[in-house]
Amino acid sequence: MELPVFYAKALMPGEDTYTMDEATSKYCIQVLRREKGQPVLLTNGRGQQFTAAILDDNRKKCMVQVSGHTTVPPPAPALRIAISFTKNASRIEWFLEKATEIGVQSIIPLLTRRTEKEKFKTERLENILVAAMLQSQQSWLPELAAPLTFEALVQESAVPQQFIAHCQPEQKTPLQQAMQPGRDTLILIGPEGDFTPEEISLALERGFQPVSLGNTRLRTETAGVVACVLMNAVNG
Template sequence: MYFYTPTIESHHTFFLLSEEESKHAIRVLRLQGGDIIHLVDGRGGRYKTEIVDPHPKRVSLRVLEVEQDFGQSAYHLHIAVAPTKNIDRIEWFLEKATEIGLQEFTPIICEHSERKEVKIERLEKVAVSAMKQSLKAYLPKINPAMTFSKFIASAVEDTAVLKGVAHCVDAEKKYISTAFPKSGRYTVLIGPEGDFSEKEIEQAMATGFIPLSLGGSRLRTETAALASCLEVSLLNRD
């Protein structure tokens, strides 16, 4: 079982769990002294530890082994997606994408967006839970929501990133498998329920975003975002 401990460092020989994690370990999981648990810092560090003092408010742990870059991905995927009116659908996407492999997430506010605000704290909790459940040591970076134009302007600055925009307009597009090479840094834009506006599509393409197709079906926003994660993961599978 994994516990998220972002403050742990590789030089630590002992560590105290937070009150919340301690309560979960002792009151819920019924762990005892001598039991082995793993800690993850969200930055690739995995720590094998032994419970020394099973205190329900401050579990004391002895660090036995440290692994850095545990489960490090060969690629970096940044999904920028317009948040859906029902925020549960974006939370569902983030949960599944974290399990599959997502390194960065940005909510973008578009012309056709029905939701203009996003609670980042809630999304972070969803991602942490998914990271622990899927036995990963990397937590996706979750950025504050920003407007489409601001995001495009910031994306232009990083020329090392391969960029794509998935939209529903009938036009020439490429599949991710042919648009992107393996082991790259990728950014994929996914629009709102009403799709990107023509102006936004033109703006993205004018700044180097490749038009992408996710198949012949018209997908929901969260489905399109998850399909992009799956395609990138399959592209980079050995």
């Protein structure tokens, strides 16, 4: 039986004990019914996974004895996705969950001319990322970057492979054919209503390659998940 994994944001190698926060303690003790002496796993979301045993099964302040740790190297190459958040919060939350499970390293909320959702509850979204990381048994928490304007991103980005997925009727290469495995990659996913022609032109001027995600028109969050799947598949 696999051991449950818990998020321990502040835990670092070399520490002998760690006290879980109240929400994690409640889940561990009250929901999963773990007891004193039982083993657990913890991760700080930065590549370290810790083996431990419960010292104090307090449901508000569960304390564990750390017995060792292993370090998981960061995923390589790095896959980044910049996506315009949708007005419907549940759709972008669904995307964040799936992107984390698939294995994306960085998610950038993209502010475009047609973006309708520019503000969001960061803490809630980070909790979704943590839950998805634990569910998929990973040790690296994706970075949820600060929102960035389209213009700033395309002008500042220096990622080796840069793509823009848009719906304009011009020549585009399927992503899985345009992308080379083993190289850090960034893809831009537009808002409901797509990027403006001016934004597309600016991206192309800055070296972004236009790509297609298939033959059907996709919702923003669906396009994001498809892009994550294809990027991951190219890298095997």
